[in-house]
Amino acid sequence: MKTLIIATKNKGKIAEFNDMLQDRWDVKSLLDYDIADIPENGSTFEENAAAKAEAVASMFGCMAAADDSGLEVDALNQEPGVYSARYAGPQKNDEENINKLLQELKGVPEEERTARFVCVIAVAVPGEKTITFRGSCDGVIHPVKEGANGFGYDPVFFLPSYNKTMAQLSSVQKNEISHRGKALKLAADYISNTMNE
């Protein structure tokens, strides 16, 4: 089985990539190697995903993928966006990020709490142009945390069509509808074709 390196240290993402890809590839992440954090200085998900994928592709001299993702909240002018991981500070704590988000949205009525998760997957090959794939998933920011599955903002990301938060879905259900599942569906054929060249 061929190895696919994903330039991430996020355990929640790694679990989802493993669930979706383990039949196809031997998925490795930055937690399997001793690699320093790659800076995310871009202003778009595409820039950050490309920077992470390219840094790792050049370190290993082979194809690497990366995921840059986050939450866009309409009532907050699409924030936290690319800053989602660091919303409450550089320590990147999910609990603190959720608390800050709920505080910012205090008093905002349900119909104005619309949001979306966005995921951009970049695939980089040394010496070639990096390609990006984008997926998104619409929801509403729930005023209280519910559910224990998933990671990040999942406990407050409410899906009206399921009457559940993302954290109340099984991993199979989440991967079918999530921003990451959608971006990966678009990326998988390109990864597979590029790997076999």
Ligand SMILES: O=c1nc[nH]c2c1ncn2[C@H]1C[C@H](O)[C@@H](COP(=O)(O)OP(=O)(O)OP(=O)(O)O)O1
């Ligand atoms: O499915 C998701 N369910 C809930 N929350 C999510 C999801 N997908 C992204 N998110 C949130 C988590 C984090 O606050 C930010 C990603 O930030 P992002 O920089 O892409 O990832 P990260 O720094 O945690 O790991 P890394 O850069 O090593 O891949 O968006």
Ligand SMILES: [Mg+2]
């Ligand atoms: Mg990051």
